[in-house]
Amino acid sequence: MQRRTLLRSSALAPLMVLPRRVGAETYPRTIDWSGQIWAVKDSGTRVTGPGGNRFSSSTDHVRVTEDGALQLRITPAGGQWACAEVVAGEPGDFGYGTYHWVMETPADAVRRWAILGLFTWDAQSAEQANREIDVEIGRWRGDAGGHNGLFTVQPYTLPGASLGYPIPSGTGPVSIGFTWSAGRVEFKAAMGPQLTPTDLDDVIASWTTSSGVPTPGLEQPRINLWLQHHRTPKPERPITVRMRSFAFTSTE
Numbered sequence: 394m395q396r397r398t399l400l401r402s403s404a405l406a407p408l409m410v411l412p413r414r415v416g417a418e419t420y421p422r423t424i425d426w427s428g429q430i431w432a433v434k435d436s437g438t439r440v441t442g443p444g445g446n447r448f449s450s451s452t453d454h455v456r457v458t459e460d461g462a463l464q465l466r467i468t469p470a471g472g473q474w475a476c477a478e479v480v481a482g483e484p485g486d487f488g489y490g491t492y493h494w495v496m497e498t499p500a501d502a503v504r505r506w507a508i509l510g511l512f513t514w515d516a517q518s519a520e521q522a523n524r525e526i527d528v529e530i531g532r533w534r535g536d537a538g539g540h541n542g543l544f545t546v547q548p549y550t551l552p553g554a555s556l557g558y559p560i561p562s563g564t565g566p567v568s569i570g571f572t573w574s575a576g577r578v579e580f581k582a583a584m585g586p587q588l589t590p591t592d593l594d595d596v597i598a599s600w601t602t603s604s605g606v607p608t609p610g611l612e613q614p615r616i617n618l619w620l621q622h623h624r625t626p627k628p629e630r631p632i633t634v635r636m637r638s639f640a641f642t643s644t645e
Contacts, residue, residue: 421450424479426463427639431479434617438471443510445623449475462497463636465618467507467626474626476619481639484517484611490643492526492614493570493588497635500530500541500560500567505627506620507531509634511569513612521607522547526578528569530560531621542598544571544580546605554605558582558598566637567597574644577603586637614641 418441420432435450447470449455454466454477465477494511503509508531515524525547532541540557549555560567560582568590569582582597583590590596618634626632 418448419450420480424455424457424463426457426461426479427636429481429614429639429641431463431481431616434478434480440623443508443617444476444619444621446476446619447471447473448478448617448619451475455479458635461637463616463639464633465509465616465636466631466633467618467620468631474620474623476617478615478617478619480514480516481614481641484515484613487513487612487614487641488609488643489574489645490641491570491572491588493568493638493640493642494528494616495586495637495639496530496567496569497565497637498633499563499565501562502632503530503532503541503618503634504632505532506622506624507626507632508617508619508621510615510617510619512615513573514615515610515612517611521610522605524607524610524612526571526573526607528571528580528582530569533557533621542569542582544598544600544602546578546602546607548605551605553602556580556598556600556602558600560597564597572644573606575608576606577601578606614639 419435422433424431433450433455434448436448467476510529512527527545529543542558542560545555568588571580579601581599584595
């Protein structure tokens with residue numbers, strides 16, 4: 394089976410098929426990062442999902458730094474806390490393959506009430522739970538196991554849909570992602586820039602599931618940094634996450 398890595402030249406103009414408005418969300422600007430054009434989400438003064446939050450497209454919340462990292466921030470804005478989300482490529486560009494994110498910021502920088510989401514989402518159709526496959530970093534209320542990493546094939550309410558695991562304090566960079574194939578998702582998290590490291594001691598967690606796996610549609614990769622139940626982060630100060638890279642390798 395032929396494999397390809399989907400990259401988009403920065404010389405090409407972004408051809409965003411994503412609607413300019415989806416409910417309370419708009420996508421007023423794009424950024425060029427890690428071989429993809431990403432649409433930046435904005436909800437203005439309105440709240441939207443996840444978490445009933447405001448999302449801002451300002452450079453205070455989403456920007457590409459001089460050294461090529463994607464910086465996402467949660468900060469106070471207009472008397473509320475504003476969050477960040479970006480959407481890659483065009484619907485139909487993706488599907489089965491390996492989705493690989495590298496987080497430069499140590500995972501424990503994602504403090505209480507905040508969640509970093511790295512996932513697929515089909516904004517055009519609610520079927521198959523919007524084709525949502527998640528890797529998340531955060532701290533979940535009621536989790537007595539100290540887990541700050543979570544793999545999920547949505548909906549999370551189904552038995553066996555999720556696996557939580559701990560990411561060691563101060564660890565960075567961390568590779569995290571999954572390989573999606575027919576009836577199967579193989580999740581991985583590892584220390585360093587490789588999703589499958591040569592040194593097995595660098596593997597943080599791995600999990601394979603065949604439960605509730607969606608088929609491809611018009612899903613796109615997304616990255617967001619948001620607040621659970623729009624709660625104030627603890628301690629009460631801005632949260633910054635730097636992502637080093639994203640890569641998608643198709644297996645279709």
